[in-house]
Amino acid sequence: MDTHIIERLSEMIADGEMKAKYVNVESEHSAMSVCLGAQATGVRTFTSSSSQGLALMYEMLYIVSGMRLPVVMVTVNRSLSAPLNIWNDWSDSFGARDSGWIQLYCESAQEAFDTVIQAYKIAENEKVSLPVMVCIDGFFLSHVYEPVDIAEKAKVMKFLPKYAGRAIDFKEPISQGMWAGPDHYQEFKIEQHEAMRWAREAIRETNAEFKEIFGRSYGNGLIETYNMENAKYALVTMGSLAGTAKHVIREKKIEDMGLIRVKSFRPFPMTEIKKAIKGIHSIGVLEKDISPGMGGALCYEIRGLTRKTNVSTFIGGLGGRDVKIDDFLKIFRDIRQERRGLIWV
Amino acid sequence: MGLKNEKKGAASEPAKGCEACALFFQGSTNCSGCPETIAVRAILGVAGKNTVVVNATSCLEIVSSQFPNTSWGVNYIHGAFENAAAIAAGVSLALEKQGRTGNVIAIAGDGGTLDIGLQALSGMLERGEKVCYICLDNEAYMNTGVQRSSATPFRASTTTSPAGRIIPGNVTWKKPIVEIVAAHHVPYVATASVGYIDDLRAKVAKALKKENQPSFIHVLNPCPLGWRFDAWRTVEIGRLAVETGMWMLYEIENGKMRVTRDVVERKPVEEYLKAQGRFSHLFKPENKHIIKQIQEHVDSEWERLKKRCKE
Numbered sequence: 001m002d003t004h005i006i007e008r009l010s011e012m013i014a015d016g017e018m019k020a021k022y023v024n025v026e027s028e029h030s031a032m033s034v035c036l037g038a039q040a041t042g043v044r045t046f047t048s049s050s051s052q053g054l055a056l057m058y059e060m061l062y063i064v065s066g067m068r069l070p071v072v073m074v075t076v077n078r079s080l081s082a083p084l085n086i087w088n089d090w091s092d093s094f095g096a097r098d099s100g101w102i103q104l105y106c107e108s109a110q111e112a113f114d115t116v117i118q119a120y121k122i123a124e125n126e127k128v129s130l131p132v133m134v135c136i137d138g139f140f141l142s143h144v145y146e147p148v149d150i151a152e153k154a155k156v157m158k159f160l161p162k163y164a165g166r167a168i169d170f171k172e173p174i175s176q177g178m179w180a181g182p183d184h185y186q187e188f189k190i191e192q193h194e195a196m197r198w199a200r201e202a203i204r205e206t207n208a209e210f211k212e213i214f215g216r217s218y219g220n221g222l223i224e225t226y227n228m229e230n231a232k233y234a235l236v237t238m239g240s241l242a243g244t245a246k247h248v249i250r251e252k253k254i255e256d257m258g259l260i261r262v263k264s265f266r267p268f269p270m271t272e273i274k275k276a277i278k279g280i281h282s283i284g285v286l287e288k289d290i291s292p293g294m295g296g297a298l299c300y301e302i303r304g305l306t307r308k309t310n311v312s313t314f315i316g317g318l319g320g321r322d323v324k325i326d327d328f329l330k331i332f333r334d335i336r337q338e339r340r341g342l343i344w345v
Numbered sequence: 346m347g348l349k350n351e352k353k354g355a356a357s358e359p360a361k362g363c364e365a366c367a368l369f370f371q372g373s374t375n376c377s378g379c380p381e382t383i384a385v386r387a388i389l390g391v392a393g394k395n396t397v398v399v400n401a402t403s404c405l406e407i408v409s410s411q412f413p414n415t416s417w418g419v420n421y422i423h424g425a426f427e428n429a430a431a432i433a434a435g436v437s438l439a440l441e442k443q444g445r446t447g448n449v450i451a452i453a454g455d456g457g458t459l460d461i462g463l464q465a466l467s468g469m470l471e472r473g474e475k476v477c478y479i480c481l482d483n484e485a486y487m488n489t490g491v492q493r494s495s496a497t498p499f500r501a502s503t504t505t506s507p508a509g510r511i512i513p514g515n516v517t518w519k520k521p522i523v524e525i526v527a528a529h530h531v532p533y534v535a536t537a538s539v540g541y542i543d544d545l546r547a548k549v550a551k552a553l554k555k556e557n558q559p560s561f562i563h564v565l566n567p568c569p570l571g572w573r574f575d576a577w578r579t580v581e582i583g584r585l586a587v588e589t590g591m592w593m594l595y596e597i598e599n600g601k602m603r604v605t606r607d608v609v610e611r612k613p614v615e616e617y618l619k620a621q622g623r624f625s626h627l628f629k630p631e632n633k634h635i636i637k638q639i640q641e642h643v644d645s646e647w648e649r650l651k652k653r654c655k656e
Contacts, residue, residue: 021438026468030431037435175415177423
């Protein structure tokens with residue numbers, strides 16, 4: 001889980017490999033609060049959390065975003081209690097969907113590594129100035145070893161120069177985190193929403209720039225498509241599920257089924273997805289979350305983008321249940337048959 | 346986004362000879378007789394311009410930071426209710442990382458310190474971060490309408506611990522926050538009152554000394570609205586609290602406790618209680634025994650404190 005991330009960071013700092021202040025806080029709420037204070041003073045910050053810890057942090061997520069502080073965190077996606085369960089699904093970060101954080105979901109360990117570097121550049125973009133949450137599937141990405149190309153420091157420094165954003169100055173003091181009445185509150189929210197629009201541009205640009213320096217990119221930064229060229233049907237999903245979907249499509253030589261992996265859940269890439277699903281007969285959305293009384297949150301976002309095409313929700317993998325190759329084959333069949341409503345995997 | 350702290354209009358011009366007025370401007374929206382401006386100016390007068398104030402959600406925050414205006418002539422950060430200590434820790438560490446020096450002062454109310462903020466405070470103290478934490482204690486949640494907190498005195502009437510026929514006011518004694526903080530073995534812990542500004546200033550100066558951080562000052566802030574006394578009596582009530590022994594002025598420096606203002610002949614607690622509407626029900630015949638109970642409690646606390654000073 002997130003513990004691995006912060007353990008390795010503490011080792012790197014203890015050995016002097018990384019020059020940073022490391023704070024062993026007493027709670028996730030305080031973790032985000034320390035980030036708030038440090039970022040508002042004018043330094044880069046990072047934290048990582050999961051599940052109940054992220055839930056405890058919710059209050060501060062909204063405040064950090066509302067204060068327009070470019071904090072970066074990794075969320076290792078895990079289910080929420082009850083029942084208590086430590087395994088993977090997206091309940092934790094989906095709950096924080098409307099907190100004003102940019103949310104980027106990764107498919108592989110390499111992508112997680114690369115996205116953290118990109119996240120600072122996106123967050124600190126002058127027109128954006130919003131926090132970024134890099135989301136990775138618990139266990140599937142956090143506990144499985146895979147080779148990762150660690151970027152050279154010089155290249156990273158070229159891509160991401162020293163922090164030059166907002167900082168406090170004793171000569172010209174500023175007030176941060178003020179309260180706003182009905183006359184002003186809405187304007188703050190309008191600006192936050194506008195910043196999310198700019199974030200779409202920033203994510204795309206950053207992905208392209210990253211490719212120039214490091215030779216790797218992830219779709220257009222917002223979404224990635226696979227086998228969509230001749231596809232009649234499409235599966236929409238996020239995170240590590242996309243890896244399995246690609247494998248099944250490739251290995252089983254499936255021609256009529258394409259994959260759209262949504263990397264950026266917020267800001268939501270409406271235009272890009274609309275373009276990708278043009279001419280598709282039937283769409284299935286596979287997701288690891290449930291909004292009880294409604295269904296899958298991702299599915300309803302997709303449904304809002306098309307009036308003509310059937311969009312079915314496939315909810316599975318909750319609490320860490322494996323979504324296997326056979327499950328994918330069944331999902332593909334259901335999509336072709338335009339099976340409607342909520343389908344449990 | 347950050348709002349540049351500028352004085353606006355003639356009303357914000359600092360009074361002559363009042364340096365602290367340039368650090369906390371005139372024109373905040375607090376109630377008349379509010380002790381918080383007095384306390385904040387005393388604190389900033391000592392701390393000076395090279396200061397970052399981290400404020401918990403509280404009366405002080407509400408009266409001083411309504412967008413697009415600010416009362417602050419120093420850097421100011423407000424985050425949430427329960428985490429002033431953690432945010433201040435972040436500020437302090439960031440300044441250290443940047444190689445800058447400055448005072449980091451967290452200011453929170455009694456709710457933000459003794460109740461919801463206790464965990465973050467304990468974490469900051471335990472980690473030994475360079476933060477001077479000041480609790481401005483008005484003994485209830487005043488900004489939301491005088492609800493009881495764990496700092497509310499025994500039998501005080503609030504909107505959630507009313508003076509009822511069966512239950513005559515708040516049922517618990519005040520949480521001993523100073524001793525809880527001192528148990529973290531921090532170098533400097535003190536109590537103060539807006540009734541004794543020189544004492545408060547001296548304590549802020551000590552608390553801000555580099556070797557004394559983290560530090561904690563618990564300031565009694567008599568609230569005309571919630572305690573129900575006339576607005577012009579704020580300082581007088583702050584003194585009466587000390588003169589009756591309802592509030593003790595002391596400090597604990599490196600474990601050594603010292604009374605900073607000894608009261609040789611304490612006035613009866615009755616004088617303090619009768620000056621405030623929140624205790625008026627105690628003067629009904631059926632509640633007279635409570636006053637005796639409070640007097641006994643104060644006497645035993647003084648005994649305990651004096652003994653502790655000799656340790």
